């Protein structure tokens with residue numbers, strides 16, 4: 118753990134820096150009484166002494182009172198410390214994941230220290246064997262010297278003798294004798310106890326002697342060792358972790374070569390202030406920093422590399438991000454160890470009771486602090502991009518697995534790499550293709566065409582339900598998605614390695630149609646998930662990238678790829694997936710589309726775990742009656758239907774005749790995608806092929822008044838159906 122951590126002392130003159138920017142005494146005077154000045158004593162062995170004394174880095178105990186040390190007088194301290202109560206438990210202790218992460222870190226460190234010393238045991242034993250006899254003599258000598266009570270007294274007597282002050286000399290000697298008498302008795306008693314102990318050891322069981330040796334020998338060795346020699350080796354020369362202190366943050370910020378920061382700090386050392394104490398947050402420390410006036414947090418985020426350099430820490434241990442409040446507020450989180458070395462908790466959806474509602478958020482990833490990051494699927498479409506080995510297929514599969522746990526969701530998709538990463542999901546998919554051969558590409562293209570048609574059908578249905586007041590925002594609602602036969606259930610369409618299709622002969626058309634699907638489908642319950650390796654304009658038409666509303670950019674090679682996935686200026690604004698290394702940091706990426714972009718690592722779910730989820734998804738779908746039939750991987754298109762049969766089905770009760778407009782409304786209810794929006798005249802036209810059904814005036818009494826409108830008779834309808842059936846039978 119230690120070997121790859123750089124020495125934080127490198128090249129920095131602490132004394133000068135402290136003197137320049139920080140008046141420790143002044144800061145302490147301003148501190149409120151009762152405030153605990155001691156910094157994390159439990160971490161002292163692994164942090165630097167100079168840091169441990171920093172006035173603005175505090176133990177994250179709930180008892181702290183008082184305002185921030187550095188709050189500039191002219192800056193309103195806002196809601197941070199105006200009557201806000203501190204949580205009883207620190208943030209990191211409130212979430213199971215962060216608590217586990219912190220405990221895991223300690224356990225790992227303890228294990229490391231134990232292992233470190235264990236392998237050096239022979240060396241320690243040899244040193245102990247050399248120093249212990251010396252310790253015996255030295256210890257005996259010290260005891261005798263103590264008993265004579267000469268320490269200090271001798272020098273005073275000598276001084277009295279030199280001055281010829283016999284009276285003083287005699288008084289001092291009498292005092293020494295008085296002290297010495299009881300000390301000799303103590304020594305005698307100790308010697309007698311020791312002798313008795315030795316006799317007891319001689320006659321007692323052997324293990325007593327071993328225990329006594331194990332205790333006495335290291336103690337003697339400690340007494341006998343030279344002052345500049347340790348018995349055990351230092352666990353770390355370079356620190357595995359350096360606690361975040363105000364000084365460290367100031368130094369780092371002033372090393373960014375941001376002129377605005379440097380000139381502000383030159384004028385006023387308190388230009389960088391801390392509205393909240395630096396405190397422990399999950400497996401690391403968090404500093405909320407108010408940057409000098411006019412400096413944006415994004416400027417600092419964009420210089421994350423320089424920041425890490427100034428802190429002498431690996432890049433993935435330093436996580437600056439804009440903090441809520443104002444644009445000049447920075448949240449700087451520094452982990453105990455690089456994120457790539459932290460163990461991620463298991464995916465919550467692996468729990469046997471986990472269910473997903475695509476309208477609601479579910480766990481997708483963890484941030485550097487190991488907090489769970491949630492996303493949702495409905496009204497979204499996703500673009501996952503990254504170079505080979507960045508983990509995009511696994512991340513995309515997480516989403517499809519989550520969708521599988523919502524029994525309403527219909528899942529169809531193509532992996533155009535041909536390795537079968539998604540094959541485990543086959544039992545719950547209504548359509549699945551795997552490969553990059555022409556046939557699979559053709560099927561994938563036909564699927565995109567079908568998606569477009571499906572969007573058209575769905576838009577008719579939405580229009581109909583909107584008229585009925587069931588889709589107030591002209592969008593699929595949870596009720597409509599659950600309504601059997603509404604045809605508006607969630608439809609998840611995924612494509613992995615889409616560049617294979619886009620660079621094939623189908624590419625141009627596929628790109629255009631998919632763009633339309635993305636635009637139309639969002640409100641209609643069609644969720645598009647795209648994974649691609651090469652995010653250039655040929656492999657991924659800009660029309661698609663522009664219209665996707667959720668993006669996950671995993672490790673990419675350069676700024677162009679980064680901005681293709683995350684959008685123009687993402688790189689400039691500090692959202693850089695180029696910092697992640699493929700394979701080693703697989704699963705890490707920048708997630709955008711959910712507030713400010715954040716660095717997260719998708720949950721790692723291997724194929725065995727995925728199979729367990731699929732088994733649960735199958736059970737859910739069997740119960741709900743939505744399990745696709747593996748033998749019929751066909752796309753459900755609206756079946757052929759006859760207007761005659763449909764009219765017979767919706768005919769209002771015992772009515773002998775009905776108005777066209779009444780019938781149109783009933784037909785639209787039955788099949789909104791077909792009859793939605795029909796007017797009376799449309800029904801007349803549709804009935805033209807059936808001459809037995811005569812559209813004529815039908816009179817009715819409405820509120821006592823006779824009203825006549827165009828309509829048909831039930832007997833005509835039944836006659837036409839009988840005639841049609843007769844003809845069909847004859848054929």
Ligand SMILES: Nc1ncnc2c1ncn2[C@@H]1O[C@H](COP(=O)(O)OP(=O)(O)OP(=O)(O)O)[C@@H](O)[C@H]1O
Nearest residue numbers: 504505506507508509510511703704718719720721
């Ligand atoms: N979230 C994760 N955490 C840890 N390891 C991961 C994670 N996601 C993926 N990996 C590892 O990275 C490897 C590559 O992942 P994946 O196949 O998803 O990459 P890819 O970007 O799709 O690469 P390619 O384009 O070559 O298929 C996986 O085999 C897996 O072991």
